[in-house]
Amino acid sequence: MSDSQWPLWEVFVQGNPGIPHKHVGSVHAPDAEMAIQNARDVYTRRSEGISIWVVPAVEISASSPEDQGAFFEPSNDKPYRHPTFYKIPEGVKYL
Amino acid sequence: MDDKKQLEQFEAKIAAGLKIEPKDWMPEAYRKQLIRMMSQHAHSEIVGMLPEGNWITRAPSLRRKAILLAKVQDEAGHGLYLYSATETLGVDRSELLEQLHSGKAKYSSIFNYPTLTWADIGAIGWLVDGAAIMNQTALARGSYGPYSRAMVKICKEESFHNRQGYEIMMNLAQGTPEQKEMAQDAFNRWWWPSIMMLGPSDDKSPNSDQLMRWKVKMESNDAIRQRFIDRTVPQAEFIGLKVPDADLKFNDVTGHYEHGPINWEEFFDVIKGNGPCNAKRIKDRVEADKKGAWVREAATAYAAKQAKEKLVA
Numbered sequence: 001m002s003d004s005q006w007p008l009w010e011v012f013v014q015g016n017p018g019i020p021h022k023h024v025g026s027v028h029a030p031d032a033e034m035a036i037q038n039a040r041d042v043y044t045r046r047s048e049g050i051s052i053w054v055v056p057a058v059e060i061s062a063s064s065p066e067d068q069g070a071f072f073e074p075s076n077d078k079p080y081r082h083p084t085f086y087k088i089p090e091g092v093k094y095l
Numbered sequence: 096m097d098d099k100k101q102l103e104q105f106e107a108k109i110a111a112g113l114k115i116e117p118k119d120w121m122p123e124a125y126r127k128q129l130i131r132m133m134s135q136h137a138h139s140e141i142v143g144m145l146p147e148g149n150w151i152t153r154a155p156s157l158r159r160k161a162i163l164l165a166k167v168q169d170e171a172g173h174g175l176y177l178y179s180a181t182e183t184l185g186v187d188r189s190e191l192l193e194q195l196h197s198g199k200a201k202y203s204s205i206f207n208y209p210t211l212t213w214a215d216i217g218a219i220g221w222l223v224d225g226a227a228i229m230n231q232t233a234l235a236r237g238s239y240g241p242y243s244r245a246m247v248k249i250c251k252e253e254s255f256h257n258r259q260g261y262e263i264m265m266n267l268a269q270g271t272p273e274q275k276e277m278a279q280d281a282f283n284r285w286w287w288p289s290i291m292m293l294g295p296s297d298d299k300s301p302n303s304d305q306l307m308r309w310k311v312k313m314e315s316n317d318a319i320r321q322r323f324i325d326r327t328v329p330q331a332e333f334i335g336l337k338v339p340d341a342d343l344k345f346n347d348v349t350g351h352y353e354h355g356p357i358n359w360e361e362f363f364d365v366i367k368g369n370g371p372c373n374a375k376r377i378k379d380r381v382e383a384d385k386k387g388a389w390v391r392e393a394a395t396a397y398a399a400k401q402a403k404e405k406l407v408a
């Protein structure tokens with residue numbers, strides 16, 4: 001990204017109380033305060049949100065898609081982390 | 096991994112209905128085509144604000160004015176979602192706007208027609224947004240994640256645009272003879288451009304195959320156009336407006352309407368820049384950009400001052 005415009009902010013909106021903030025897109029703004037105001041006008045014109053987070057896009061680090069397989073591999077061979085792994089005799093309740 | 100293997104995986108992913116995300120490997124042709132399509136789409140949203148903005152101060156009632164304002168504001172929002180989605184492909188919004196202002200970039204041909212009467216605002220919402228919805232619901236199933244998600248959000252907002260337009264036309268069509276005539280006149284002028292805005296016939300649009308396989312394009316222009324006509328003709332009949340196509344007829348066997356010849360010469364001429372309003376639209380855009388410069392400068396200065404004060408405190 002060049003410096004020809006305001007920094008980019010990634011926008012996260014919480015739709016309702018009790019649920020997580022979700023990424024909805026981005027806005028350009030000179031600072032966080034204006035980023036939040038722009039995000040409100042761009043992404044929540046129909047009461048889509050009760051809370052907004054903005055994060056400078058350059059501050060986000062992400063796992064790389066190329067390594068996706070190897071990176072998430074460790075959890076694939078551990079089926080015993082899931083309750084369905086265990087055989088419980090019929091008739092046993094509340095388990 | 097070599098390119099051939101990458102391409103195979105990329106195509107397999109798309110075939111499986113998975114989305115491609117910004118950091119995923121993608122062929123250069125895919126990236127280029129998406130940047131072109133998405134930026135043209137973004138430009139169309141914001142240029143589209145101009146013909147409608149033309150009537151905000153002259154809307155016939157406070158209700159209509161509030162509705163039109165909200166609609167035009169939505170279009171600005173659509174432009175912003177789309178610029179933001181296009182930037183995920185590695186271009187700057189400022190670069191894209193530069194291309195629009197210099198006349199290098201294209202936008203939808205439809206916005207180069209003038210809005211002569213209030214009924215045109217009805218015709219635009221009903222027909223232009225109606226045609227756009229047909230196109231956008233198809234694109235929402237596309238393979239590029241950010242574009243597809245922007246389309247889903249936009250489609251949700253479009254249906255109010257469509258309805259408010261139809262309501263305007265319906266009110267006029269049921270009004271005085273002059274009002275009815277005004278509605279019919281607007282319909283006559285906007286019908287063909289709306290049909291054309293869905294793009295050239297399939298035999299005239301090259302490299303469709305690859306774009307379909309990559310789910311950049313989801314349906315052929317002709318298929319989308321057919322659906323638009325099939326849905327819109329009965330809506331016109333319902334409010335007593337006559338479709339300005341002497342050859343239009345319903346085919347009982349196929350269950351589809353058949354339309355008369357489309358004036359593609361006009362379409363390509365408007366695309367080339369020779370429509371009634373091409374020059375005016377670009378001039379207005381450039382002017383709006385210039386007139387807004389002080390707001391951007393003030394915001395930058397304010398942010399700098401706030402940051403400095405924070406540092407001192």
Ligand SMILES: [Fe+2]
Pocket residue numbers: 140169170173249
């Ligand atoms: Fe729109």
Ligand SMILES: [Fe+2]
Pocket residue numbers: 170224253256
């Ligand atoms: Fe719209």
